Amino acid sequence: MNSPTRYAEALLTGMLGTFGLNLKYVRAERNSLYYLDESGTEVPVLDLVGGWGSLMLGHNHPEIVAHAKELLDTGVPVHSQFSEHPTADRVGAVLNGILGREFPGAEPYPVIFANSGAEAVEAAVKHCEFDRVLRVKSLFEQVEWNVDAAVRAVGDGSARLPDDTSLLPGDVPVPTTAEEFGALLGAVAAHNIGLAGTSPVFFALERAFHGKLLGSTQFTFNPTFRAAFASLGLPVTFVPPNDAAALESALAEHRLAALDVEVVDGRVTLVERPFPVVGGLIVEPIQGEGGIHALTPEYAARVREICDAAGCPVVIDEIQTGMGRTGKFFASSHIGLLGDYYLLGKSLGGGIGKTSAMLVRQSRYRPEFELVHSSTFAKDGFTTAIALRTLELLEADGGAAYDLAAERGERVLGVLRELAEEYPDVVLDVRGKGLLIGLEFADQSQAASPVIREKAAAGLLVFLIGSYLQLVHRIRTGPTASVPNMLRIEPSIHLTDAEIEQLRTGLTAVCEILRHQDALPLIHPLTGAAGQPREIQDFRTPQAEAAAPEPAAPAEPAAHKVALVSYPLTPDTLRELDPSLADLDDAALLAYVQRSELLKDLPATPPVRYTSPQGASVDLTVYPLLVSQHQLRAYRTTGQTFLIGLDLDRRVRAAKADGHETVGIGFGLGTVSGHGGALRVPGVTVTAGSTLAVGATLAALEQPALARFGDLAGLTVAVVGGGGRVGSALAALSAEYVARIVLVGSGREGSAERLRATEHRIYQDAWTRIAAGGELSGIAAALSAEPLVTKWLADGRSGDEPSAAAIAAHLADSYDVNPFVVATDDLAEVRNAHAVLAAHSSPVPVLAEKHLAQGAIVADLSFFGTGAESAIVTGRDDLLYIRGGVLSVAEDTILPRGFNGPLNTGELLAGTAEAIVLALSGAGGTLSEGAITQERVHAIIDLAQQHGFEAIST
Template identity: 50%
Template sequence: MTDASHSQADETQLAEPHLGAVLASAGLDAEYVRAEGNTLYQRAEDGREIPVLDYAGGYGSLMWGHNHPTIVAYAKELLDAGVPVHSQFSLHPEAAELALALSRIVRRESGYDEPYFAVFANTGAEANEAAVKHAEMDRVIRLGALLAAVDDGLTEAREAVRDGSAIIPDEVFARVGMGSRVSDTAALNELVHHITTHNAAQAGRPPVFLTPEGSFHGKLVSTVQLTHNEGYRNPFKALAAQARFVPLGQPGALRKIADEERAQLLGLEVVDGLVRLTEHEAPVVCAFVLEPIQGEGGIREMPREFVEEIHEVCAELGAPVIVDEIQSGMGRTGDFLAGTRLGLRGDYYTLAKSLGGGLAKISVLMVRSSRYQGQFELIHSSTFAKDGFSNRIALKVLELLEADDGAAYRRAAELGDRLLAMLGSVRDDYPDVVKDVRGRGLLLGLEFHDQSGAPAAPVAEAARAGLFGYLVAGHLLRGHRLRTFPTASAPDTLRFEPSLLLSDDEISWLETALRDTCDIIRGGYQRPLALPGA
């Protein structure tokens, strides 16, 4: 053995060891050696493969399951053909084809006649980061145009007063707090200085993003500020544009917050020989960002009334609506976009996860043409974005989704109804354990009641520590060979995001596991949850 090998053997775990310890403490430190469909396989000590039913589904990335044979065969074909991956700063016909296909589907579902331009990336967080950057670039451009128009008005007023073709009424001075003045060049200069100072302060206000409480949009520098969970956000709070989180279920709360963020620029115009004061709303709110169904927030669907209020307020502000369909989109809820049935119409959409068919790492930002800033393409890029392999895999995924007049969407809705009915029966039989089941299609959640007073001490302790969902997930894995996790910001809610390949037997498997778990939590079984050391 070489010195280097000795050194490596002596080293402790260096690949995220803290995370590994957390997984071990919850009984989730599993290693998988193979995957197909809804099944992952562990290797037993005697070499046997142990199947594990995967309801986590790559956090929504596996609409077609693990290693779908059609997608795998096509991937092999592409690799055998030597499709280029690294051909940056050149033409990509397959990217143009993918953008066109996505635009057609998004237009169909959103109801907008305009095409949507595509900016490709690798992950959902990157797509959201691109959306945030594009929205801010657009805001700065709109603000610059407004300031230029205001400056033109000031110049016109100055020239009119100087040549005697206009005077400044007392009310103009009074409205800016200057008291009475004689309308002359000196007074005009003072007035203009007052206005420009005011405008500079208003135009210099930092951008604000609006997003619902419970939101999760990634963990990059900008996107983490749109993630409601303080544990993810607060350590980096000073690094990027801030968000205002809008409470759900409170009509009028959005409008109140939007009003608090309004900023007015002042200007001058000449009308019939008089200089008049004008007011212009400056864009401070950069965008409203939301998930139609919150994934990490506990699988919570946006109320229709809230969606309507978002549209109204954003139209008044001139701010775009950014719809994050990264976890909920790609047919998972029975429509290509989960927002379709809510009447949600986005100026921007972000897609990822299942867009890659479980193999490729690809995401995309779609921007409505009337909102699109072409120069964004020159100042935002990604080394691995828009490669020939990923784009072609995504095209194959769209082909599968749209085949047979959207049979995949109907299948997702049907399976979701059956799975939701089963979860509902568990809730009905264990109302003291299960608080709620919710979601749509193959994006479902089961929320437990607070178990901090549970009869079993380990259960109560985990609940008080905010780890109850992970305790349950560990039991499901070790006791029932079933894999799922709680949602990141609502750890009492388990997620269920299986693929279109879900079978009746797999639904029954989950039901058996959940009923056993509820019995143990309730105290009906005198045995512990199946955890390390138990």
Template identity: 50%
Template sequence: MTAVEPADAQDSLSEPFLVRHLVALGLAVEYVRAEGNILYRRGADGAELPVLDLVGGFGATVLGHNHPELTRYAAELLDARTPVLAQFSLHPWADDVARKLNAVLHREFGTDEPYSVIFANSGAEAVEAAVKHAELDRVMRVEALRREVEDGVREARTAVRGGAALDPAARAALTAGSAGVAGGDGLQDAEALERLVREVAEADAPHWDAPPVFLAAEGAFHGKLVGSVQLTHNAAFRAPFRALAAPCRFAPLDRPGRLAELAREERRTVSALTVADGVVGVTARELPRVGAVVLEPVQGEGGIREVGPEFAAQAARTAEEAGCPVVVDEIQSGMGRTGAFFASSLVGLRGDYFVLAKGLGGGLAKAAALLVRQSRYRPEFEMAHSSTFAKDGFSTRLAGRVLDLLEADGGALYRLARDTGERLTARLEGVRNDFKDVVKDVRGRGLMLGVEFHDPAAAGPPALQEHVRAGTFGYVLSGYLLREHAVRVFPTASATSTLRIEPSVHLSEAEMDQAESALRGLCRVLRDGDGDRLLAG
């Protein structure tokens, strides 16, 4: 099967650079219809040609393309002239979604603490909202500490005027003129106090307004917007924009203790004056520094890598010790794809914040949500953050229906995702066992799976080796599977030798047969070193 290049592909004014790469890789295909796990493209004779879609909108079509009940409901909403944009009014449908999300969360985590829900249009936007809320909370805690320090100075002045003396250690800390104030009378203590206040203020000044630092895992992907891209480990995405937002530090998944080390390295304190038993002393106070610990239960763009219980537990401990929230990014892993609504519930990681997107809109609407634990929620955020198209009447109603479908029959779709994923994984493991020199690993959970390939031998065609060096080898594999087997897959963004497989929960046995046959065909070509066939367009 040969992909048909669009007539205007080379002249595209929408992402022309990307279009040229799609043409070169054999991926320049226009799809004209979608249903279930199938995308249809137009053939040279005008006929529709089916393509098995294992990309699934990067995880968005957990229920499949154009799910019949969702499309009927969407049509009803449009026919009824349902208001889409009605800002600064009541939103009962958004409230309904929030209640349903809380019910799921309470069931899977065994908690009754409510979570407030902030709506967004995309996963990256919801991550930005999480970063903003965490920073608002941190700044408010910094300001509260600043007021305590200022109150401590006033209390110390009052105490010295009443005859209190400076603690000898505080007196010794003065860097200049200590000998001139070594006595104990009130005047000398007052002068020493004012000098101490000035020196402490000067020493602490750089810390008060220092930006926060965030902690995440190596391989993390949390979006490509100004703030979220700094939480994304891939330097190619992050480094050009590092001056635009707060920095992030990353810990390897196989070294959970590194998270705590990073938090300690970023620790900052300020000095506060205290009065006890008629003596004015100085004590160190922890300054809120870490904005949040951000974590995907299953890394999507990092190569479909699961976060283990030990790393998850360390993330929770580190956040508690740093006084910051754990932000659990369920954008790709959530909505039932892994066999539970929240993949984090499978490793015992209860977030202070949860971020949902992709599947929340049922593959039809752009919908995302940030859930914030009530004990950490700042109501001031409601006036500090807004988004014109978030929380609109169309997407929230669809999201509510999506949640109904997922929760129906006691969560039957979660069990279906788990069982289908196990059968599909067994097939992929069979391919790996038969082609161990080609397939390096099969991993993931439920219907969020990755197949990692060994790099081809250096003796292959120079053009193929160039793709290996450029990090586009996985896209060459994708082009071959599309061209020769009518199967659509893509590599993960930061681990491009790993092909992601994220179909809907309704993947059939026949579709599994097609996927397995296609992968076996690809493996034979790779095993035979037939690079020219891989690159044939």
């Protein structure tokens, strides 16, 4: 097995590489990360990702670094678990001081330390549940006490029996005896025990992000991060943010009551007690990963009221918003939302340490929690000391850092708002507070530029923009976890005016690019092309589109839906696809495609309608793969065609998920997928068009051959790749007309056996025809004169009798050189052929000029149907070159622009045509699976003609 070339998250790193974002940074300082260019010189990049918000003070803040060194130099005890932790305690004290300042009158909040944000979230959830379980316990103890008191009161006559049992489920009679009273209390206990097993319910907000560990991921709204793990996690109910009524009714839905007894006016009375089933509500004061959405003060006030009424603790996740990022230490203090829990992380580690903290309101705090929850590294001596110094730096000069965050943030926001005003067509919204900022671009999934449109539809627009900003303007921005069109900006408080202007310049260029729909500047830095790209040009209405409008998307769906997994791209098709790329040369475009290897699934195109001359219609949708022919060749050369198989499988499944039952794949891609058969997607007919390609090629050959050679009967046909599925069919069908077949194999393992199988197929077909009687032609006619065959005829041998091996043996005995079929791996044999059919799967041409007889016809179905052999015929006027597997159609454009491969208008590859024909005729699997027989070829050619497709001989 090959070893991976990279061990740490190779896929992710590879995907980042698609956008040139996989730089190796070697140094970091303030708001800059540095990488080395080819000459070894440090190149600074303005880092606005800011460690996903963990760098309030910037990279490697000198005072924190100095403190860290000092701590290590003086041998600070990093790990002294099970001892007193004075520094952790001081961090708690500072945090409490800040809390008291921002929420005057707040109770103390004991602190539990953890190592990451998600861990703090989970510690809070655990604590909520611990607290709930203890509340359930004390409720039941209270009930037990009350029941005991009631029993005693009834026993000593100080209380009468209950006269109302309506609170109990079922028909429990009003007790008249001590025994019946006992039964009633049993029913109360049963009801309560039933409640005890109820799972807790937690609430979170739609769009929330709270981490990706087993528990926290269930509080993260985006199903991408949550869904696969749902069966492992807690039941979490999501409610819309800023909608108090929704929260109130969601909580009401989970209201449960335990039963208790009380002695009221001398009578035992059944009463309900609220049963604590709600674990808690967790909120971010400003949703970060969810797209920078703030909670309103009105909502905050109602949350507090509603949760107090329902006994629901409020957990405030300040992991991203806290530490002063928004201009106050706690973002919740902007909206006056006092939490029962606060969570901090990210910048608490000062950009060096990894630590987080959960603070719990004293009156809710369960000290016993400390005995059941711990983590080896939490509250270690080194990191807590770094956290303390970080807090000191933030708190210095009366909290100047918070004011700076607010001021710098306003300045950045001002720039972004100006851009939004200047480019309302490009910038949808600018949101943020302090240094937690998001810029949302308008949806580009319908953009004029296909490159921009495709990236947007794939949810990758911000990566493309981020790539441009990074590679051209040396600015690093991040995406958010859940909003595909948003750039996230979270710099440190030390952001300079010059850096803000650098951002303005970069974003202005982005806005110009998007406004003018010019993809070239975005792609250029990914191509390795030297120099600067040309000036931005206007491609809002591409010229090609003006000249030849895209076929209109159909209004009503057609009766049939056909998907096409798109053919490999050439630089020309790319340029045709997006005219803004016209100035990029082949090498640059291929480099871009190569880079996109891990993200090659382009979004499906809108459907295009084809109406057959028979009147029936199909809607065609292309599922493109951004793969060049060069790459396919490379896969083939390096023995990695399985990669193509995987791609095809994925795309066919996507097409099926969109309701397609027939899928065409590029002709020749069939060699990788077993002609569609190896793509085992149930319920879908997949065709590479091989049957139609064989039929169309032979049909295309007939007239030119007659014109050149007068008659077919005396011809020799060579089939290069004669052992393959297509080659075998071409040979067998040609044998019906011509005198001699030369089968050429690759010489690779198994090739001789495959050629022999084709040879035998020819003999068997011939014998079957001979035995059937009637007029004979081709090899059957010649064989019928052989003594063995005449004897068989005389004996009345059946046409079905397996006869190929006997014929082969007979011919071997009778002739030095087989006069009918030659199987060889020597290309020199081709020299005797009048017609050469190239049906091999070699990624490089195998025929050379010297192999071709004067005046020969070459029909090329070689490598992926792309004409690997076309080069040899240039410079030989005597040869006639026919592109195999290409059909003509009356309509100019069937496929969306850019997806018709290297074909001319009015032409179509057999894979597409066969898929359409199969869908229109309902022939499905019957014609696309199994060996390519004469009957099948004729049937599909007939159907193709009926539906408007003709073989072409150019």
